[in-house]
Amino acid sequence: MLRFIFMINIYQDNMETKIKKTEKKWREELSEEQFQVLRKKGTERPFSGEYWNNKKKGTYVCAGCGNPLFDSETKFKSGTGWPSFYKPINDENVETEEDKSLRMKRTEVLCSKCKGHLGHVFNDGPKPTGLRYCINSISLDFKD
Ligand code: FE
Numbered sequence: 001m002l003r004f005i006f007m008i009n010i011y012q013d014n015m016e017t018k019i020k021k022t023e024k025k026w027r028e029e030l031s032e033e034q035f036q037v038l039r040k041k042g043t044e045r046p047f048s049g050e051y052w053n054n055k056k057k058g059t060y061v062c063a064g065c066g067n068p069l070f071d072s073e074t075k076f077k078s079g080t081g082w083p084s085f086y087k088p089i090n091d092e093n094v095e096t097e098e099d100k101s102l103r104m105k106r107t108e109v110l111c112s113k114c115k116g117h118l119g120h121v122f123n124d125g126p127k128p129t130g131l132r133y134c135i136n137s138i139s140l141d142f143k144d
Contacts, residue, residue: 019065019114030064037136038064038116041101041108046081049137054083058144060135065114067093069140070133076126083140085133086125094133096121109133 021029026039036042046052051060060070060083070085078084088094092112099108099120109118118139125132 017113021114026064031138034063034138037138038114038118041099041117043119044082044136044138049082051083051137051140051142052081054142056142056144058142059089060085060140060142062111062114062116062118063139063141064111064116066141067111067113069094069111069118070135078132078134080134082119082134083137084125085135086127086129086131088133094118109135111139 023039027035030038033044037044054072054075057072059068059072061068068089070083071089074085074087076084076086088109095110095112097108097110099106106120107122109121110116111118116139117136119133119135122132122134123130
């Protein structure tokens with residue numbers, strides 16, 4: 001009996017923390033540009049987005065689901081034209097996956113809540129992590 005209740009709890013937990021929507025629903029909710037990046041793993045043109053040069057203090061959240069992703073404290077000037085961070089807000093909200101498209105081996109960065117594509121992470125970032133989370137502005141909303 002206890003084990004059964006435990007399993008129900010896990011199930012409910014997943015229902016609350018993960019977001020699953022049909023492609024049609026995402027198309028309705030997102031702009032065309034947001035849909036192409038978040039749901040189709042596209043990349044915005046560098047220096048075209050809203051946040052690459054944003055220096056305000058605050059939190060960057062997922063444009064698809066509002067999940068907090070990056071803190072402005074970890075943002076740094078990368079010169080790439082995409083907002084860049086040396087670490088995510090925590091280990092739970094952001095996840096990574098191997099990406100072998102474009103004949104390159106890269107590590108994709110995703111929102112763990114809605115699985116929206118955010119960008120890629122590289123090993124040429126600054127201290128203290130040495131990581132560079134290269135994120136599309138259009139995948140983010142900013143809360144100050
Ligand atoms: Fe999300």
